[in-house]
Amino acid sequence: MTTILITGAAGLFGHHCLEHVLKNTDWDVVGLVRLARIGTSRRINEVMDGHQEWDSRVRFVWHDLRSPVNGYTAEQIGEVDYVIHAAASTHVDESIKRPSDFVMDNVVGTANLLDWARTLRGLRRLQYFSTDEVTGPAPAGVHFDEHAELNPTNPYSASKAGAEALTMAYGNTYGMPVFVTRTMNLIGERASKEKFLPLVMNKVLAGEELLIHSDPTGTQPGTRHYLHCRNAAAASLFLLHQAEQRQIYNVVGKEIDNLSFARRIADIMGKPLHYRLVDFHSSRPGHDLAYALDDTKIRKMGFEYPVGFEESLERTVRWTLARPYWLNL
Numbered sequence: 257m258t259t260i261l262i263t264g265a266a267g268l269f270g271h272h273c274l275e276h277v278l279k280n281t282d283w284d285v286v287g288l289v290r291l292a293r294i295g296t297s298r299r300i301n302e303v304m305d306g307h308q309e310w311d312s313r314v315r316f317v318w319h320d321l322r323s324p325v326n327g328y329t330a331e332q333i334g335e336v337d338y339v340i341h342a343a344a345s346t347h348v349d350e351s352i353k354r355p356s357d358f359v360m361d362n363v364v365g366t367a368n369l370l371d372w373a374r375t376l377r378g379l380r381r382l383q384y385f386s387t388d389e390v391t392g393p394a395p396a397g398v399h400f401d402e403h404a405e406l407n408p409t410n411p412y413s414a415s416k417a418g419a420e421a422l423t424m425a426y427g428n429t430y431g432m433p434v435f436v437t438r439t440m441n442l443i444g445e446r447a448s449k450e451k452f453l454p455l456v457m458n459k460v461l462a463g464e465e466l467l468i469h470s471d472p473t474g475t476q477p478g479t480r481h482y483l484h485c486r487n488a489a490a491a492s493l494f495l496l497h498q499a500e501q502r503q504i505y506n507v508v509g510k511e512i513d514n515l516s517f518a519r520r521i522a523d524i525m526g527k528p529l530h531y532r533l534v535d536f537h538s539s540r541p542g543h544d545l546a547y548a549l550d551d552t553k554i555r556k557m558g559f560e561y562p563v564g565f566e567e568s569l570e571r572t573v574r575w576t577l578a579r580p581y582w583l584n585l
Contacts, residue, residue, distance in 0.1 A: 260496075261336045263288040263369060264343030265316065266296035268447050269385065269439075272485035273340060273492060275303045278310050280493060286333050287316045288343065298585065299446045321365035325372035337378055338496050341369055342385040344419075347450065348412045355411035362415035363422065370426045381496050384423040384436045388481070388506075389413035391438075394548035401550045402438075402504040409544055420504075427502040435499040437491065438549060439507045443568065444485035445575050446582055452480075456518045457576060458583050460527050468514050470533035471545055477533055479546040482517065483509025484568035487561045494559050508551035510565035524573045 260277060264270040265287030277285055291297050304310060317332045319325065321343055325333075345351070345361040366384065373382055391400045392407030408414040420436050427434040443453050459466040469478035491507040499505065512520075515531065522529035576582055 257284055258282075258338070259284040259286060259334070259336045260338040260340065261286045261288060261333060263321065263339070263341045265289050266291055266300050267342060267344075268299075268444060268451075269442055269485050269488055270342045271296075271299040271303050271446065272444055273342065273489040274300075274314070276486060276489035276493065278307070278313065283313070283338075285314045286336060287314065288319055288321075288333070289316055290320050290343070291318065302446070321368050322360050324368045330372060330375075335376060335378060337380050339369075339373055339379065339382040340385060340492055340496075341366065341383065341423075343369075344385070344416070346387075346412065348389075348410050351410055351412035351415070355415075358411050358415040359418070362412075363418040366419035366422050370422060370432070374426060374430045374432055380433060381499060382423075382432060382434045383492055383495065383499070384420060384434065385492070386420050386436050386438045387413065387416050388438050388440050388508075388547040388549050389544070390417040390420060391547070391549070393544035394546050396546070399508075399548040399550040400506075402506055402553055424502055433501050435495065435501065436504045437488075437495065437507050438504060439488050439491075440481035440483045440509045440547070440549060442485050442488060443482050443572055445572055449583055449585065452514070452517075453521065453572065454576065454583050456521045456529075457525065457573065460522045460525055460529060461580075461583070463528075463530065466518060466529065466531040467534045468518065468531050469545070470535055472535045474533045474535055476545075477513040477515040478544075479511060479513045479548075480517070481509040481511045481548065482565065482569070483507065484563055484565075484572070486563055486568070490562050491554065491559060494557075495554070498557055498559075505554045506549040506551045507554065508549050509561075511548065512565075520569060521573055524570050525577065 266289045319329045351358040391404045406417045408417045423434050426432045
């Protein structure tokens, strides 16, 4: 029987990845969790609810990767064939306030995970789940490929770049079958309320003004690529079979400016959007106007994104409207 370990299995991507693997394979799944917030355990409960047939295939192990994986935890995890390392601290604002915490979570945590993983006898592939932000801001019209120079501009992206480097180093030094994915901004059901989509929804519902990141003139909103977690999970499962050792793969979504994105959310909700464009970057260094990656590499390998942007956005907004407690957790 094939077994996969998903770290951060209670996170936004992690719990969608857990569900995707359970639905699309017959593998057993070990979810490594820290459960730092009340909402994270609820994600797991909702995914597992109504699927008693999954109970025998899943087990959860609590561990904080700031500490090495000790013998007891290693025994609980057992031998695994695949690892998706998605556990991370991800909020840029918090990384600017508490940079050392992000180094501990993302760099030290990855080192501890890799130290344990290199003891596995039958490891087939290990994915490090990284971010578009490691390449820094993208000039207009530029989409970085996998060979782009690293240019992190805040402690969060620097910590992810450091973890990428460690992953590749373990591949080179110990011959571990590692690869890296760089993924754009994720959307999906059960996102934390400070993420942009639920933030927009809360502002729209309350009739409050939404501040949108713009250029210094206050006329050009920031741009992102938005990708549903299901697409990211599908890419991970595809690459666990297809990725080459010590390679990087970009996983990219729909490019849209944040004002248009917010307006689309408000339209789906049937309510007006009140907003103001604000130059965040000048007052809050570390916030970049645009990130952009090129996903030609994974597309040429035959990967196709299973859900479209409009479909996934509308589904996520309507799902959340029907479960408004997710806007408050």
